Amino acid sequence: MEIKLRFGTENKLERPKSNDNWGEMVEKGTISPAKAINLIRHYSKQVTHPPISQPEEAEKQKLDEILKELDDLIGLTEIKDLVKEIVAYVEIQKIRAKERLATEPTVLHMIFRGNPGTGKTTVARIIGKLFKELGVLQKGHLVEVERADLVGEYIGHTAQKTREQVKRAMGGILFIDEAYSLARGGEKDFGKETIDVLVKAMEDHKNNLILILAGYKEEMDWFLRTNPGLRSRFPIHLDFPDYTIPELMAIAHLMLERRQYKLSPEAETELEKILRKEAIFGHEHSGNARLVRNIIEKAIRRQAVRLVQEEKLTRQELMSINLEDIQGALGNG
Known part of the structure; x- marks a missing residue:
């Protein structure tokens, strides 16, 4: 199931009696995650919590700078909105954890679908920086690879090459362009071995590695159909339209x-x-x-x-x- 992260309309609301209620309101869709974060910060300043420390203020400023970098991109309105919703979702999960509320597993592997030159790599790089500031990733760097960087020429070579790229990406994002090419050679192709290694890495390093598979829309849809187990591992799908x-x-x-x-x-x-x-x-x-x-x-x-x-x-x-x-x-x- 693909995450759309749409939480309904923002109505004019009175402040709940406790912060626990914010999480419940987000779950019910009566308030968006971004609005909840802003209101929690607002009321926290007024009531019981101490002032924001300098490190926290610096982190917030850095996060705002990266979001401005996203906003400054030409076009991509829906992509920007979805990325902001993902950021808000991550922040809400952190706030819920502090309030000792149940939290959802933060699985952030993604599928990027779109033609070349539509901003996929640029957005991936910004997402990496955002997740570093949010504490989701240790480094937030982007490692961009394609089939030739992952698939070897003989038995055992592919697993070694793929693990090397995973190691380079640890703490950040492994971005695989034209990912559908990994499935084009059929059952005997070494590309299947790459997929198996990647799936294992997603499980072994789920708290410090994000995998983004990118490519043309039609080819990526075909790729996911050839391996139904992959779709459930990538809950976030972003479609990059051609520029006007x-x-x-x-x-x-x-x-x-x-x-x-x-x-x-x-x-x-x-x-x-x-x-x-x-x-x-x-x-x-x-x-x-x-x-x-x-x-x-x-x-x-x-x-x-x-x-x-x-x-x-x-x-x-x-x-x-x-x-x-x-x-x-x-x-x-």
């Missing part, structure tokens, strides 16, 4: 702004035309932020080639990406 044209343009502007460049009006029109054409006629897996990044990086190089022979350059000329730079980025760059 306005979102891709916003990503382009953000990339350029961080590098202190900007598009001329003609270059902006040309870039949007290219993105719209790619969305209609391009390969379904070739677009998104990866395409934008490639075009922008090539355009910056083309601009450098255009300007390098000039004796005097103004600040405006150094910052401006022109029409010819964008057009040149479509070549070999």
Whole structure:
């Protein structure tokens, strides 16, 4: 069963008589986890608990900074909401434990489904940092691997390679891209051995390792059907949609702004035309932020080639990406 973590609407509520009631209200869906956390913190300051210590305040500030990093990503509205719900869920479980209420096992292995360039790796990296601050993971780092990093060429080699990657990821997240490729070789393929080792690692290190399997939506759905036992081990499924044209343009502007460049009006029109054409006629897996990044990086190089022979350059000329730079980025760059 996939966790949706939707806890109902937030009504105007009076303060319960004790903190025990907050957990009950979350379970009944009368209040969201995020709202409960905020209210508990609010009333805790007013009543019996001592002021927040400096270490706790620093941890909260760090958590807020990471959540802002998530918020600053272009698009991904539903993904952001679900990640925040997962964070709230983890916090509520910690609060319930302090109040000596029953808690649910915090199983946080995930399936990421979506095309390349839709932000899967970026979100996974942010999740790792969030879970470190929440105390779920010791390190919170991300180890990104694919089939070649896990599957060996002879009997016994695969288990060794997979265990090495698991060891690297301990205390953090093991992110397996194109995870469906582990099941494509059939029963005799060594990929099945990798899956067996991973399943064992999930059990042995459930308190200090999170596994994220990522790939195209259709292929990941097929992968989970080939091994029904896997689906129950991954309670959180996140679907990453393709970016819209306005979102891709916003990503382009953000990339350029961080590098202190900007598009001329003609270059902006040309870039949007290219993105719209790619969305209609391009390969379904070739677009998104990866395409934008490639075009922008090539355009910056083309601009450098255009300007390098000039004796005097103004600040405006150094910052401006022109029409010819964008057009040149479509070549070999």
